[in-house]
Amino acid sequence: MLQRTSDQVSQRIDRWRAIDAAERSRAPFEALGAAGLFDIGLPGGDGALDSYAAIAEAEQAIVAASGDLGLATAFAGRQLIARFFIGKFASKAQRNDLLPRIAAGGCWAAVAISEPGAGAHPKHLQTKAERHGDDVVINGRKAWITNGPVADIFLVLAITGTEEGRKRYGLFAVPRDTAGLTMTPMPSLDVLKPASHCELALENCTVPASSQIGDMPDAYPAMALPFRDIEDTLGSASMAGFLAWLLRAAASHIELNEDHALRLGRLAGLVSLAADTSRAAVAALDDGTPPIPARLIGVRALAAGIVDDIRAHLAVARADERLSRALAAYDVLANVAREPRKQRQISLGQSLWSEPQE
Secondary structure, X not given: XXXXXXXXXXXXXXXXXXXXXXXXXXXXXXXXXXXXXXXXXXXOOOHHHOOHHHHHHHHHHHHHHHOOHHHHHHHHHHHHHHHHHHXXXXXXXXXXXXXXXXXXXXXXXXXXXXXXXOEXXXXXXXXXXXXXXXXEEEEEEEEEEEOHHHOOEEEEEXXXXXXXXXXXXXXXXXXXXXXXXXXXXXXXXXXXXXXXEEEEEEEEEEEEHHHEEOOOOOHHHHHHHHHHHHHHHHHHHHHHHHHHHHHHHHHOOOOOOHHHHHHHHHHHHHHHHHHHHHHHHHHHHHHOOOOOHHHHHHHHHHHHHHHHHHHHHHOOOOOOHHHHHHHHHHHHHHOOOHHHHHHHHHHHHXXXXXXXXX
């Protein structure tokens, strides 16, 4: 099955790469759809592509071929939201409606969890959803919605009640054309195009109660928390692909001599290690085995070290505009969710003190 998955992904990546580069740049999402990449990772389609590993493999291949972290981020976010929120939690009717349209490229779903000034911390979120008969009325604001400017459906996390002082949350599918919904594109980070973000203002947005995704009493621990870890795990594939592309780009800009070959050979070994570690982390998502935080910490530490080494010793940052732009995009993504990653690393370090010594 793993080989069939790789073959199916590779065929789609080859079709994507065969599209004229200028056309891919002009209409990046249309090119991905034309190559058949939008059905990767979605339940109900080709069984060989029904996995997180398939999404990660395509994501990694996109970056390794192009150095375009923004495109890979937009692609992976699109497929991951469809697989996790809709494929796992939506009702049969919701899945039958949304997944075929998403796979065909006719629909994009974006998840709206974070809020201005509050981040994604459940204690600070304020957006509310109140039941009125057969409808739900949503009021609040959301921010930093990846792919929001191109989304057709927003999956909005909102407070549905409070029990013993603790907020309870639900997730609701809100169409883009819902009355009272205002989408405002956020100042885009040019280096991450075509990935984009937006804010949402929801003023008395009324949707059917049946638009709720999942029937659990609290969507935050059931959806928002695991999604953060899954998103971070899939992100390691982008990092692995970027390192492979960056190493080739660096090699093309430096003098051929034994000292440089020695340094490049060491970095090639580390890049291979990062890719293997990423694959193991993603495979655990599909196997249902407990995540190993050290894997993600290790991939990002390797990436940081490799990028620093290339910048300091190979002096390629000024080599050309494309390489400089790619490194700037890496810097942006390396700082996303920095605090949660810091806390994960601290917890891993603290665990060492509790291990018995022989």
